[in-house]
Amino acid sequence: MSAFWWLTLANPRLVGFRLVADALRRRGIYSEICNLPVAIGNWRAVIAPGEFRTLVALRAKQGEFMAINAVDDMEHVRTLQSLLELEAAGMAPAKQFDEIEAAVRKLYKLGRHVIVDASDVVHLAGFGGGPAGALGELADRLAYPVDLLDQQEPIPFIPVIRSDTTGHQVAMVGRLCHELGLGGALRVRTAKADRATFERILEQLRVESPDLDLIIDLQYVPDVTIQLTDRVGATIGILGEFGPFRSMSVLSGSVPPALTQTSTWEQPRTEERLWESLVRGGVVEVRLGDYGVVHPLSTTAYASKHVSMTYTCPDHWLYSRERMGDSGDEARQPRTENPRASTLRIVCRHLVESDSFSGPDFSWGDHEISEAADGRGTGLGSTNKPVAFATSHHLAYLATRTAA
Secondary structure, X not given: OOOOEEEEEOOHHHOHHHHHHHHHHHOOOHXXXXXXXXXXXXXXXXXXXXXXXXXXXXXXXXXXXXXXXXXXXXXXXXXXXXXXXXXXXXXXXXXXXXXXXXXXXXXXXXOOOOEEXXXXXXXXXXXXXXXXXXXXXXXXXXXXXXXXXXXXOOOOOEEEEEOOOOHHHHHHHHHHHHHHOOOEEEEEOOOOOOHHHHHHHHHHHOOOXXXXXXXXXXXXXXXXXXXXXXHHHHHHHHHHHHOOOOEEEEEEEOOOOOOOOOEEEEEEOHHHHHHHHHHHOOOOOEEEEEOOOOOOOOOOOOOOOEEEEEEEEOOEEEEEXXXXXXXXXXXXXXXXXXXXXXXXXXXXXXXXXXXXXXXXXXOHHHHHHHHHHOOOOOOOOOOOHHHHHHHXXXXXXXXXXXOO
């Protein structure tokens, strides 16, 4: 799929260009003259909403944000659309806002608008006041530059509305979609379509379907069955009656809520197998979506006695997990390190020595994995590092993945 690009201006005094751009877009030639993959001077190339091959849903947690902050190549966002989801039981609200604002700004500088879902924090204390709630708070933060060298224009994002949202909230998100100017994303958390529900949502949202990214969210899918594939295919067919949509993705995750083995082992990437089954069945317009390297459902954090990492490979996950202090391989570890850091080095060494390792130059995370395996690197005692390294590799994998 060829990428279409919107040009926006880093210089607010040149806003007259937008009028010209709107006229060119209406005449159908805007995308032809704006296929520029780099920022030049005052011009910034931004990928048009809906122009992506793969969707990744990431929680507003420190490990995921570390991985996003390490992305420094436009090629890693050209085909990959990020969905960031605020957490009700995650970091403090102010910290989540700080991190998600920085992530949206970072990805925008690389040319990608971000989809943001605040459904789980609606009406929670600390997540924004006023009718627009957390999404409105984030929009306000992104309306102004953080310093004189930052992007001077407001940075928009794509708000999410879920299919189980009540009428008042649907209308509010619809108004915000129009204010931000990028349309929205309709997230359907079911594999069974209800025509009446979607008629109600679209009527209250008041956003045209060509300006909506449709996300069919199956959440945890440990196995692909004929029944599941048929049900999803039927849902896509029913929802297609309300389209055409700007994009259509099937989002799922197969990482289990807890790992129970040690050493290394593999598991099929059900997400990709489900998507491939749909494509083979004739649903060629659907995009692949996954939940990164974590379980799709938010779980209560606890102090684990193990260190593990989930490594993405073509068609399978590679898990590496060790119990702290039980590996019997302490000779190569710095004596001053805590058990978590030493065990992470062993976990990384297992990955590097496997046939599935992509090499230290594949991503920031792969470089850090290689460094840790060789006895280098710092701060490895942080509980966020395994997810950060693995998510960084995962983003690079999705960005370079060849469509079936």
